Amino acid sequence: MSISDLEHAVDPNLGAADHPPQKSSGWVVFFCFMIGLVGSLIVGWFLFPQWLYSEKHQPIDFNHSIHMDNVSDGCNSCHFFREDGTFSGIPDLSACTDCHQDVIGSDPEEEKFVTEYVAQDKEVQWLSYFRQPDCVFFSHAAHVTGAGMSCESCHGDIGYSTHSKVYQENIISGYSRDIWGYSISRFGKPGEHDGKPMKMNDCAKCHLEETGSKGACFQCHK
Amino acid sequence: MKESATHETARRYGMVIDLDKCTGCGACMVSCYAENNVPFKKDESNKLDSINWIRVVKMTNQKPYPDTQICYLPMPCMQCDGVGKHGHSPCVSVCPAVATDYDFTTGIVSQIYTRCFGCRYCMAACPYHARKFNWWDPVWPADMEKYLSPNVSPRMRGVVEKCSFCFHRYQLARDKAYQEERAELEENEYQPACVEACPVKAMTFGDLNNPAHAVYELKNHKHAFRLLERLETNPKVYYISSKEWVRRNGDNYLPDEAPGRLKSKAKARH
Numbered sequence: 001m002s003i004s005d006l007e008h009a010v011d012p013n014l015g016a017a018d019h020p021p022q023k024s025s026g027w028v029v030f031f032c033f034m035i036g037l038v039g040s041l042i043v044g045w046f047l048f049p050q051w052l053y054s055e056k057h058q059p060i061d062f063n064h065s066i067h068m069d070n071v072s073d074g075c076n077s078c079h080f081f082r083e084d085g086t087f088s089g090i091p092d093l094s095a096c097t098d099c100h101q102d103v104i105g106s107d108p109e110e111e112k113f114v115t116e117y118v119a120q121d122k123e124v125q126w127l128s129y130f131r132q133p134d135c136v137f138f139s140h141a142a143h144v145t146g147a148g149m150s151c152e153s154c155h156g157d158i159g160y161s162t163h164s165k166v167y168q169e170n171i172i173s174g175y176s177r178d179i180w181g182y183s184i185s186r187f188g189k190p191g192e193h194d195g196k197p198m199k200m201n202d203c204a205k206c207h208l209e210e211t212g213s214k215g216a217c218f219q220c221h222k
Numbered sequence: 223m224k225e226s227a228t229h230e231t232a233r234r235y236g237m238v239i240d241l242d243k244c245t246g247c248g249a250c251m252v253s254c255y256a257e258n259n260v261p262f263k264k265d266e267s268n269k270l271d272s273i274n275w276i277r278v279v280k281m282t283n284q285k286p287y288p289d290t291q292i293c294y295l296p297m298p299c300m301q302c303d304g305v306g307k308h309g310h311s312p313c314v315s316v317c318p319a320v321a322t323d324y325d326f327t328t329g330i331v332s333q334i335y336t337r338c339f340g341c342r343y344c345m346a347a348c349p350y351h352a353r354k355f356n357w358w359d360p361v362w363p364a365d366m367e368k369y370l371s372p373n374v375s376p377r378m379r380g381v382v383e384k385c386s387f388c389f390h391r392y393q394l395a396r397d398k399a400y401q402e403e404r405a406e407l408e409e410n411e412y413q414p415a416c417v418e419a420c421p422v423k424a425m426t427f428g429d430l431n432n433p434a435h436a437v438y439e440l441k442n443h444k445h446a447f448r449l450l451e452r453l454e455t456n457p458k459v460y461y462i463s464s465k466e467w468v469r470r471n472g473d474n475y476l477p478d479e480a481p482g483r484l485k486s487k488a489k490a491r492h
Contacts, residue, residue: 011303046397057318081401083400083401084397084398085394085396085397085398085399085400085401085402086397088392133336134338134375134376135334135335135371135375137390137393139393139396139397139400141396141397141398141400141401142396144399145400145401145403146400216323216324216325216326216327216332217320217321217322217323217325217332217334217337218323218325218328218332218334218386218389219325220388220391221332221334221336222373222374222375222390
């Protein structure tokens, strides 16, 4: 007694009627697979990146362009090196109050800045687009002073932007999306005032081209 | 290491510790904890759980009173050069994740916590027990996290950590040198926290290749020795002691062997 005979004994409905649909089942499987594949791709490449990042706005919509027209030393006027070689990064309130003791323009953002921050002597909690993770050591002095690189070569022409762009924060790691570069899949073009991507591979690639070596671990890690 | 042939070792930072001066006060350990965000435990006597980047070991000559003598031995990471000074340190050569490497510009062995996955091969390979494993996430008493140094990243559970000769201080000194458009660092610009903290100046730190630095002469002191020289790990931490039993403790010598002999043999080979 074979196994198929046993099946017939258990289920009398099993019989010759099963065979015709099996001819087209290959297409059904393929079709279902493609639906699943396309669906997964849509979720993975388009929806998930949107869920992954929460959007935040700067407390003040800062106009870099108008400031560049009014300062004497370009980026260095506000983002300067300290005497010990460390980089000041985003300036604090005292750097702004030299000019912005009172409202001097007609921009409502400036008025908001003066009334909410200058008048109350409160620091602005700026969101830093290019803050690297805690394990990274980056020396502005080595790149700008040592290698003579310009600010634009990494940060793009953010100095000519008229509005602060949306800050996208990775909800898992808390890091800025700008470190990734313009798109998570690395396709597409950078935004008008975006900087270059700043992941480890991007650093290593440039180091390999410029210095002939990716460098030792401790060069960029702490 | 593949890179060794093309890399000229520019600097070889090392340390000379005068054991005749060391009082075993432990100031080096305390300063290291504070400088490098090393978490301390409630019970530091539990050596399986406690983490330290430099530890002071007590040795005795094991003779009864009144002939008993005591010597304290501060032990940071020895920053081994390996055989032939090619950066073939015991820990570097076994790491499967390349989480630790030898920096040919400074001679310092790194440890990258975000790269390490905690297999602890390096701990097994290190003959000096310089490496410690984080069995737990670090915990500091309330509000103490605000006092952590931003220059050293805190470690997480499941990774190995070790002394870096305060490499962040080297980076900061380099930043200053860039700003002043200098290529070389002064000897006093880069000193690890333990060396600075030592109240009796038993520790000296500098570039072993630079004749202008104090360690250049000190490492050739007639009483200078290194730990376990027979293994040819080529450590960059030297010790000086006028006592022969201390020098003898630095390696497993046969009773009829003089402590100096192996050293000269190792030197002749390289």
